[in-house]
Amino acid sequence: ITSSQNPVSAPIETPPLAPPTLSMQFGANNGPLAGNEGTIVTASKVRERLVSETDNNVTLKVEYGSSSGGSSDQTTVFARGELQL
Numbered sequence: 001i002t003s004s005q006n007p008v009s010a011p012i013e014t015p016p017l018a019p020p021t022l023s024m025q026f027g028a029n030n031g032p033l034a035g036n037e038g039t040i041v042t043a044s045k046v047r048e049r050l051v052s053e054t055d056n057n058v059t060l061k062v063e064y065g066s067s068s069g070g071s072s073d074q075t076t077v078f079a080r081g082e083l084q085l
Contacts, residue, residue: 017058017059018059018080019080020059020060020061020078020079020080021079021080022078022079022080022081022082022085023076023077023078023079024076024077024079024085025074025075025076025077026046026047026050026074026075026076026077027043027046027073027074027075028042028043028046028073043073043074043075046075047062047064047075050062050075050077057084059079059080059084060077060078060079060084061077061078061079062075062076062077062078063075063076063077
């Protein structure tokens with residue numbers, strides 16, 4: 001317990017963040033109904049939104065392109081769980 005008579009001189013170390021356990025690929029809709037709904041329809045807009053989310057959520061990791069031979073306009077997001085993705 002910290003009190004005025006017994007102050008803590010050194011800050012408590014922050015525990016390390018858990019590494020990502022899941023990944024998901026995001027990209028533009030290329031289905032037959034593409035462009036009929038929504039405002040973020042291009043791959044660059046999707047990528048911008050995902051990058052802006054990493055400013056608020058330090059546990060997200062974003063990689064551009066696809067390492068599994070997919071389309072280069074896809075963005076892979078790594079996170080710690082389903083609800084985070």
